Amino acid sequence: MDFIGFSVKNPVKVIVAVILAAMFGLISLWATPVQLTPDVTEPKITVSTTWPGASAQEVEREIIEEQEEQLKSVEGLREFESTSSDSRGEIILKFEVGTDLGEARARVSDKLNQVPEYPEDANEPTITTVNPNENAIAWFILLPIPPSVEDMQAFARTHADTAEALQPFIDEGETPEYTVLAKLAETHPELKLLIKGKNNPALMKKFSEDFIESRFERVPGVANSNVFGGQEEEVRVVVDPAKLAAMQLTISDLRAALQAQNKNTSAGDMWEGKTRNVIRTLGQFRSIEQVENTVIAVRESTPVFVSDVAKVEINYKKPDGLVRQKGINALAINCQQAPETNVLEIMGPPREELDLDNNGEITSFELSEAKSRFGDSLRIAVEEMNNGALKPRGVQLVQVYDQTEYVTSATDLVETNIYLGGFLAVAILLTFLRSPRSVLIIGISIPISIIATFVFVRGFGRSINVISLAGMAFAVGMVVDNAIVVLENIFRHYEESGDPRKAAIKGTQEVWGAVLASTLTTLAVFVPVIFVQGQAGQLFRDISIAISCAVGLSLIVSITVIPTAARYILKDRSDATTPTNENAKKKKRPGIVSRFATAIVDGFIGMLRWMQETRGSFLIRVGVLSAIMIVSLVGAWAIMPETEYLPEGNRNLIFAILIPPPGYNIDKMIEIGESVEPLLAPHxxxxxxxxxxxxxxGPMIESFFFVAR
Known part of the structure; x- marks a missing residue:
């Protein structure tokens, strides 16, 4: 079948095909996940187990070694590594590229169920598909809500000594950050009354884990959320050794009594008439008084209670980590992205779009409307919690890091380069072809090929990232090659005959074989990269798919859309009285660009003729060729940039990791962190x-926090 003639004779079908390609391309563009770089990490599963109070050696011997014995036979496992530290053990299992993590996680869970037993105080192991130590897409800080401008005005009226310190904030009409007021209170002690009564976020770890962390993990696309810093509540039994010894008791006796009575026990059931009653004995402690009234033993017919030998109180555990944000204690919560998800959808629309009536406040109705319009996201979850459970507690979540800002800026930069590349390509074509109609025909091939490429990007399960967009930027200059070859031949026949229909069919039929050969040579370079395995394949597959599909589509466009567009865009001059081609050339005066190009070509031809006709021309050619090779190699070596696996880019973010000497406790690490704060506070x-x-x-700092753990 003659596709070229069919296309020229059926322009409506070609237009419909172009519209469908553009429509499905745009749909695929909106449905394709967006992220910074391709997923180049191998599939991993992390098994974490906590054993409070145990040393690293105990964790390794009692937990990690037992788990390794079972996990080493997991199907598809390539390698694993384990880490044991105080109170915690972690095993990272690495699988072959392409492994289904859902199935691998089920196999890992089955193997862990075969571990004979765990220490009595050890917690159940948790299995995650994201390494908790890997980069997060967002960080949030839990901080007290600062007083409003009205609160500061009222406080200044009743405390005249603070009026001067608060007046700048009142004049600006903006609520200052809590950290600013906390530091100001160091020099104006009266201000402590203004910020007094706020909940200490560092003492809300349990609440954050039960409420905030679980809410973030319910957002589609969030694989894991972690809470850093803070202290957990605990019921503490402080033993008096003298009283314990006087009662002839030991710590083991006290512990055994508490463990034996702090549990609920099933007592079966009892049938009474038509009903069946389930009987349970309730012994689990619900108050401090129940702990104090626990009987440890009986001495001389007198029961010995816990309150007789110890003091029971509610206190906070020793911190296993601490977070300080701009000089005050806080809690940090991060969120990690699940594989093959869209980071922009996870983060959600900016706060300005959630405020539907643009009054500066986001109501529950607006959040409900935004949730139905955009779907659930982290930003919506933050606003829901700030307006809901957190507000009565006097705290709020503040986002201090957002990966989407860099993702958006990076992708926008590449998109700008695509538009700029397309504009320059059209400008160069217009400069040399000097025919707006011809440039219009060629320019059609660029958007059609690029937009339709997103169908294949989505079909191959890839994402939109800086690598795939870079491939499309490269393809912008490549997709016009086929169109230029076809149109140039059509235009040559058009100048000879003046009939655009015959010129379109004949001109395309003459060169379509050469265009096909040229496209196949390009595809032969990039298509094999698609089948490369491992991390290299994951990294370069996106750019290979983008270029291969764009160039392949440009072939189809050049032999269908280009001749059809030429048929209807070029004027029909077959019946007009026009001068012959030779006479037109004599009357037409070449322009500046043509004269310049002709001079370059003539000079190059003259140089080649001199090199061939001069005596000793062989040595001259060898010398020129050697000089060109040496200059190229030296120039490439001189300007070659430093090599790295993936470019870091400018994220306007600095992560500094300080590894203290072994044995440093949390207090010492906090002291080190606090010593840095005064140096950075002015920024x-x-x-x-x-x-x-x-x-x-140096530059100003928008947010600063450090984590000691």
């Missing part, structure tokens, strides 16, 4: 454009 305290900001020896 986050200065206001943009202020004299203080101009005097800084």
């Amino acid at each position: 986050w305290e200065a206001k943009p454009g202020s004299p203080e900001a101009k005097e800084l020896d």
